[in-house]
Amino acid sequence: MTCAGISMDPTLSRRRESLAIEIIRDLRVRGHQAYLVGGCVRDRLLGIIPKDYDVSTDARPETILACFPDSQTVGAHFGVVLVNRGSGVQVEVATFRSEGAYSDGRRPSQVRFETDPVLDAKRRDFTINGLMEDPVSGRILDYVGGSADLEARVIRAVGNADERFTEDHLRMLRAVRFAARLDFSIAPETLAAIQRSASNILRISAERIRDELIRVLTEGRARYGFELLDRCGLLVHVLPDVKAFQGVQQPPEFHPEGDVWNHVLLILEQLRNPTVTLAFGALLHDVGKPPTFRVADRIRFDGHAEVGAQMMQKILYDLKFPNEDVEQITSLVANHMRFKDVRQMRLSTLKRFLRLPNFEEHLELHRLDCLASNGYTDSYDFVRAKLAELDQQDLRPPRLINGRDLITAGYKPGPGFGRALEAVETAQLEGEIQTPQEALALAQRVLDRAAA
Numbered sequence: 001m002t003c004a005g006i007s008m009d010p011t012l013s014r015r016r017e018s019l020a021i022e023i024i025r026d027l028r029v030r031g032h033q034a035y036l037v038g039g040c041v042r043d044r045l046l047g048i049i050p051k052d053y054d055v056s057t058d059a060r061p062e063t064i065l066a067c068f069p070d071s072q073t074v075g076a077h078f079g080v081v082l083v084n085r086g087s088g089v090q091v092e093v094a095t096f097r098s099e100g101a102y103s104d105g106r107r108p109s110q111v112r113f114e115t116d117p118v119l120d121a122k123r124r125d126f127t128i129n130g131l132m133e134d135p136v137s138g139r140i141l142d143y144v145g146g147s148a149d150l151e152a153r154v155i156r157a158v159g160n161a162d163e164r165f166t167e168d169h170l171r172m173l174r175a176v177r178f179a180a181r182l183d184f185s186i187a188p189e190t191l192a193a194i195q196r197s198a199s200n201i202l203r204i205s206a207e208r209i210r211d212e213l214i215r216v217l218t219e220g221r222a223r224y225g226f227e228l229l230d231r232c233g234l235l236v237h238v239l240p241d242v243k244a245f246q247g248v249q250q251p252p253e254f255h256p257e258g259d260v261w262n263h264v265l266l267i268l269e270q271l272r273n274p275t276v277t278l279a280f281g282a283l284l285h286d287v288g289k290p291p292t293f294r295v296a297d298r299i300r301f302d303g304h305a306e307v308g309a310q311m312m313q314k315i316l317y318d319l320k321f322p323n324e325d326v327e328q329i330t331s332l333v334a335n336h337m338r339f340k341d342v343r344q345m346r347l348s349t350l351k352r353f354l355r356l357p358n359f360e361e362h363l364e365l366h367r368l369d370c371l372a373s374n375g376y377t378d379s380y381d382f383v384r385a386k387l388a389e390l391d392q393q394d395l396r397p398p399r400l401i402n403g404r405d406l407i408t409a410g411y412k413p414g415p416g417f418g419r420a421l422e423a424v425e426t427a428q429l430e431g432e433i434q435t436p437q438e439a440l441a442l443a444q445r446v447l448d449r450a451a452a
Helices: 010-029 039-046 061-067 117-122 146-152 161-167 171-182 188-203 206-218 222-231 260-270 276-284 304-318 323-335 338-344 347-354 359-371 378-389 403-408 415-429 436-451
Strands: 034-037 054-057 071-075 080-084 090-095 097-099 111-113 293-295 299-301
Touching: 010 034, 010 054, 010 061, 010 090, 034 039, 039 146, 061 071, 061 080, 061 090, 071 090, 097 117, 161 171, 161 188, 171 188, 171 206, 171 222, 206 222, 206 276, 222 260, 222 276, 260 276, 260 359, 276 304, 276 323, 276 359, 304 323, 323 359, 338 347, 338 378, 347 378, 347 415, 359 378, 403 415, 403 436, 415 436
Parallel strands: 054 090
Antiparallel strands: 034 054, 071 080, 080 090, 097 111, 293 299
């Protein structure tokens, strides 16, 4: 069985696998049970190179620490020890456990260490993550029906689905993420349980919701992931402004694909290994359309890019995105409509546009936007040609003068300096001046005119 997955450095994966097998052999020599467990087993069976390797054992944490001096506890309460060999080569080793009640929708209030791997498998989230493997013999230990669900390409909660999602609300988003990443369906009873509990997702911290949304958008099949979020009833809670896209019609002469929701789904379908900022820019570039919708001579969304940029900041800050990501995603939204004007822009305006930070993301968003609407890529092709024609010195020429030069010329610092220097740069980008003397003369004219 094979399945497309997230790219992983094969060499690093092999080193982690080698360490995991070494740990298992050492624990068994000491009389303990030890197996590969969870995602690494699932991915190996699917033909995906595992990103991480985890080991499950009946050895207690203190025994694991004693066996492996280069280790440390990372979840003492849960019996998790990290064995680290440096350079990213590390393996989590966890004691078999069963769990008591979850009081906060995130963590169990009580953990019991066990000697029976069956109990450890039954406390896991989904059947495909409950498999264990003896890497020496290749034998698969399946106590929860994970093998059949892998073969059927199904995400199914272990045991009672309602209980699993009550224990940890984030599992609802994880179900969607695994289904999207692996191109699996969600079992009907598991899907129904998510729908019943969907509103509980807001009890989870914004950071954990953000991280799962990032994975849905960037690990492959983003369109399917967002269709599932909607079908599960989660979208309206985690991203209500995206849910609002549904039913917002667009002018058919520009958007034959239909409403804003369908437009965005078509963009998500085309995402290929996107950065986080491009992925969220693609998802939210038209977030300003629902509040600006009006019908005049045709359907219009006046100022939707500017409105969307304002909305974007609140959405991203609520999800606890770092400032640099907020700035880039907001810039993608604020500038995405400017491409329609590139052939009419003054050369200086065009050059300033082309030198926006991470401009390749702006360009790729525009390409996706075109392909998901009328299919015309004339502006994209024009900009590509300009970028090939212009080098970095054309876009960012060395400054001819600065504020100190204006002071030396007898001017007192003030707001006029900024306007004068901007006028100089504009003339330089237009090719109208080339020397410091010409720049100073222009700046003096601007300052003298302002003082008159």
